[in-house]
Amino acid sequence: MARYFTQDHEWIDVDGETGTVGITDYAQGQLGDITYVDLPSAGTTLKKGDAPCVVDSVKAASDVYAPVSGEVIEANAALEDQPELVNTDAETGGWLFRIHLADAAELDGLMNEAAYKDYVAGL
Template sequence: MTRYFSQDHEWIEVDGDVGTVGITDYAQGQLGDITFVDLPAEGASVGKGDAVSVVDSVKAASDVYTPVSGSIAAVNEALADQPELVNTDAETGGWLFRVTLSDTSELGALMDEAAYKTFVDSL
């Protein structure tokens, strides 16, 4: 599986034509304690860059943008009762949704892990 990162601090891990999306550890650290996650509807069509989810924290509510176009294949139901998973396990168990990619070429506009680290270090 290959992982990519957006400048909006989302990550996507791609396996075949399905990508698992979440926010980065950096993003969750900036937000503080997550109190609620509003997830997209399964089956919804989404376009690259669309705001599809909202993460509420003690500091602010923040939109989560899909880094690719496609349709929502699944959502992380565990976040309904445990939104803090985004804080404690942001880049694995705290994933937000899965999307079936409609255009894999969109991945080319995203960063790999090294490029994302350089991007975050410049902030």
């Protein structure tokens, strides 16, 4: 499994043709306490850069952008009752949705973990 990051602070874990998407620990820290997550429905077709998900916090509502194009195959139902999982477990159990990748070549434009850490350090 490989993990990639966007400049908008999303991560995607890729296993074959399936990607699991969430927001980074840095992003959840900037948002503060998450109060609600508006998740995409299975079957939703996304283009890279679409905003299929909104994370509401005590500070603001923030769009989550699709790091790649594809079809949503699952949303994290646990977040309906426990949106705070995005705060406590942002990069594992607080994942947002899974997507079937339409074009794996889109991953080439994303950062690896070392590049993302350097990017965040410069903010």
